[in-house]
Amino acid sequence: MTDKTMDVFVKKTGGWAASQLEACTRCGLCAEACPYYLATGNPDYTPIWKVELLSRAYQQRFTLVGKVKTALGFNKPITDEEIKDWSMIDFNACSMCGKCAAVCPMGIEIPKLIGTVRAGVNAAGYAPEGLKSKAKAQDEFGSPNGDTVDAYKEWFASAKEKVGIDVPVDVKGAEILVVFTNLEISTKKSNLYDLAKILEAAGISWTTSLEARDAFNMGKIIGDGKLKKKLLMRIYNAAVELGVKKVLVTECGHGFVALRDDLPEVVGKALPFEVIHIAGLLPDLIAEGKIKVQAGKFANGKTYTFHDSCKIQRTGGYFEEPRDALKILVGESNLKDMASNREEGLCCGGGGGLRAIPEAKDNRMAAFKLKLHELEEVKADVVVSTCDNCQLQIKDGLNFYEVEDVEVKGLIEMVADALIV
Ligand code: SF4
Ligand code: SF4
Known part of the structure; x- marks a missing residue:
């Protein structure tokens, strides 16, 4: 050895x-x-x-x-x-x-x-080389796909034109610091616009940060302790500097767990802020009446199912919150659990960095077939998830197996679509 x-x-x-x-x-x-x-x-x-x-x-x-x-x-x-x-x-x-x-x-x-x-x-x-290059890019540029701070500046600024909202950047004293992931900037820019609409409607004081702009943590994925610490400390330092009470991770499950569970060990003390995920925040905003959504907005005769993401649900514990929100949005009788759910939920097959390893594709698709079987068993028309990586893997898997009649949705977009302002 x-x-x-x-x-x-x-x-x-x-x-x-x-x-x-x-x-x-x-x-x-x-x-x-x-x-x-x-x-x-x-x-x-x-x-x-x-x-x-x-x-x-x-x-x-x-x-x-x-x-x-x-x-x-x-x-x-x-x-x-x-x-x-x-x-x-x-x-x-x-x-x-x-x-x-x-x-x-x-x-x-x-x-x-x-x-x-x-x-x-x-x-x-x-x-694997695929992970090594992404780790290097995040170390150098701040995000695994190489997007620099300029790409984030541009993305944040684009919300004005898209939804008429000035995205707050590096605002000291805001209550919540929102940390996105590079997957959103590369595949789902609308998450920013949708979340901005929701947070503004809720009257929440929030900010983004040009320093703490990506919750992804390639150090944790690849097993590089130094890089993991460096990336975590970027977010910690920005959150402390801005004096926020909460850090909100939009989607990335492992980034959320790294911040919530690993960061206290890295800094050697309890965090001076709470780390939360949209899987908990959005349902809370609905339950507390801070935002109003159109009940039954998606009750269109389709069957919905919720995919339990390993890091957000099994590790994170957000089992019932997203389901409670979905019951309102799609109608309770239209929401069906897959056979493996909650603590026992079946992985989509694409976590842990596998989507970035081309040689792992056969394993990824083989594991997804188990998930597909459960989707078919429950006759799902729409599968909803609170993790962008899971959503991409499920889409990859559905394409791979040429399944055209199952749709993949994220909770953020559904809440934003149902928002009553
Ligand atoms: S073999 Fe049994 S005891 Fe060992 S790690 Fe697996 S479940 Fe645990
Ligand atoms: S993929 Fe298999 S070995 Fe890895 S954490 Fe899940 S159950 Fe354990």
């Missing part, structure tokens, strides 16, 4: 990772939760196999049996070729969806361990 990979593993195996690995009883329950294993039957894709590299490093380095076996030559040293193979497994066949951890009776946080393997593989230089 390369020294760099071992360094990453040793840091982790010294503490929590070691105890996690030791607790595994090899019961196999996590395998039945993994969409990539279920979709392909490939034994390399079982969650516990995905951390085997870490287990071997731990055993060789820390256990007496491992040390003796290594000394006697029974434990083969891990080679660069094997690390490359593990890159194909831990990056290309894991969306970090967290379903394995949710079913593990021993409470083992497999996605975190997989994150450690990703970090080791990345340190050795074997992360």
Whole structure:
């Protein structure tokens, strides 16, 4: 194993990772939760196999049996070729969806361990090229697709012409700092216009920031701790500087979790602001009467279903809020849950950076087929999601399987369309 990979593993195996690995009883329950294993039957894709590299490093380095076996030559040293193979497994066949951890009776946080393997593989230089270039672009330009601050300035300014709203930029003392993602600027610019309409209608004091402009965090995806911290601190510093009470993440699930759950650890204290997601804010604004929407606006005889995104729902906990809003917008009887829902929701197959890895397309589409089966079972005409990455993956998957009669919608656009001003 390369020294760099071992360094990453040793840091982790010294503490929590070691105890996690030791607790595994090899019961196999996590395998039945993994969409990539279920979709392909490939034994390399079982969650516990995905951390085997870490287990071997731990055993060789820390256990007496491992040390003796290594000394006697029974434990083969891990080679660069094997690390490359593990890159194909831990990056290309894991969306970090967290379903394995949710079913593990021993409470083992497999996605975190997989994150450690990703970090080791990345340190050795074997992360997928698609992710490496996006990480470099975000480090250099501020967003993974290379959009600079000028692109954001232009986008923010365009709201005046589109919806007649001056988007506030770097306004000190605003209540909410809204942080978008590069996916919105590249694929769904209307999210800004729709959200601006909603926030203005609610009378909320809000701002954007040219520094904290992208919630995406390629450091977290690729396993680069330094980059993750740098990107998180950009948002933290801007939020503190502006004195906001809340940071609102518009869509990106993993960016939301990085800010809410990882940032306190990075700064070593509780955050002086709350991190919220539109999956919670929009339903709250409706429930509290701060915005008025046309009830039944989308009750058009179609069947709607809500896709539980792994990071926003399973990790984030926003299960009922978006459903409550949808019940008002589409009519309760028109909203049907898929077979796997809420904590047990099935990943769309495109998270964890997979959409940026061309070689992962077969796995992505195989995993989506499971989701498609559930969409078909519930006879969904429209699938709604609060994550832009999921929406893109579902659209990719529907195109791939040539399904033309299922529509994909985001909650922001639906609330904006139903807004009564
Ligand atoms: S479910 Fe938990 S205990 Fe069972 S094999 Fe998977 S990680 Fe190990
Ligand atoms: S996090 Fe999800 S995709 Fe990754 S191993 Fe666990 S169940 Fe599979």
